[in-house]
Amino acid sequence: MARIFSYIVHRGGTVDDSAAELTAVARKIDPTVPPTAIVTGWGAGLDAVCSSLLSSYGEVWKVANEALSYPNAELVRQALVSILPANSILLVPHDHFGIDLSPGLSIKVNSAFVPDVLGIDGIEGDSLRLVRQEFGGQVSAHVRCDISSGAVINVRPGAFKPEQVTPISSVVFDKSSAVGTLTARRRYLETIVAEAGDVDITKHSVLVSIGRGMQEKDNVGLAEELAEALGAAVSCSRPVVDAKWMEKSRQVGSSGKTVKPKVYLACGISGAFQHLAGIKGSPFIIAINKNSKAPIFQVADVGIVDDVLEFLPELTNKVREMRGVAAK
């Protein structure tokens, strides 16, 4: 059985939630041997990160290198190529860093690569069966991966629940000396923090959230009228921002804002996992979409198959009517 490693994402001395999820993935692949954590970075927080992993990982491999102060995928890749044993399985979160790192790493270590994995379906000899999604989450696929020369597996954040495991007591191995001088042809310069918008969607208890189903910019007004009638705010999914119908500050999702409303009206939103990742606190989700196969209906509490352009004005009228009556 191939040895299993997890790449640990950490910020400011704290381990990301993905570390516990990757442990769960490793146990699904091989329940007999605890996986090994790989922690790369530099500075004061690094040892704290390593220590916090000792109860859940069989070994912790530390690579301390000043060039790794910021996780530049090109430099991290060089470090991993230096320390990963041949034919290993490496688990990486499928986030903006994993998308940057893993495809190229798989080439450099001559391993298979499986992106955005949602499920582990068992192993037979050199063949690992996994579950993925295609076509914007509308269908799932079983995938078979030949792990005879190892594999890099990118795991969808949030797809695996961390498991309660009996704490173990492992050891940190310092692998820093195995990594030579690191140089990159892509250099990190700075991080530009998102601008605050005119409306703070994270503070609202009801969101009228719109997606591609709104079809054109002129129709955004339909959602604004409903939001006004309800006393809610309008938020949106990525395609609405891509099309420049709304400002980036209104976007809900992993590359936008994380919101915690009481009620979330998903209007013409398909429900890509990157969008759902931005909805926290288990709000009551009401989805309106003309595609009955839209993944949003799998997570919504109530669903309506209808054209939002027809339904929203009807709902706005209803809200005005009912509230007008209530006010008398």
Place this chain on the structure above:
Amino acid sequence: MEILVCVRRVPDTSENEIEVNAAGNDIERNELVYSVNEADNYAVEEALQIRDRVGGNVTVVTVGGEDDEEVLRRELAMGANQAVLVSDEDFNGSDGRGIATILKDFVKKGRYDLILTGVQADDGAAQVGGMLAAMLDYPFASLVNSITVDGGKLKVGREIEGGNREINEIDLPCVLSIQTGINEPRYVGMRGIRQVASVPIPTLGVSNLGVEKDSVGEAAAKVRRVDYFVPALSKGADMLHGSREENAHTVFELVAARGGLK
């Protein structure tokens, strides 16, 4: 600047309800609406804008079959200087690595300063650009949402969490995977496509590119799809089946009951 953009023709998920076919080995392909992969279209627009600022040529390439010519012609109508179809029976069944291998051999036949792909296609894999860069030993950046040319280097913004952007300097030649929203792709009408109807689109295969046959195709694939399926779902949404007016009433009451009215 010589720019190559790798594109793909895919079923348009915003226009189609995707269903698994009876055999479970593919999706129902009858009556699907196809289009150029959305992120790839942004990549072509970005290439055109860079060319128009600093000069040079934009070449568009796809690995596929005859049917894929329509997306190449669309990108020619947008303003690409040339388009190439890479097609060969031996390429069938290639995994992401196989496709990257074919593109690597194509790139080596030319001279490109900048290679763009869309960040991901219909399979959501986001893999070919990063693999291609590693095979060519070029630097790579994914999820790119801004590009500024600065001499022999680029300044690129990457989309990271929470709407933040990571700014990097990257040496040329390089490979970038382009995120949707980086620009506003220009409109292409039927008239524009008719105007490029007679532009020749060369087709290249294994022998033209010098691809090692055993590094591509189904036999070389380390990753293979076994089947498509629709997962057994958790309960899912309670669907409302009333009239539009009744449904609106129900939604109003649900929002009110959850303390949603202000």
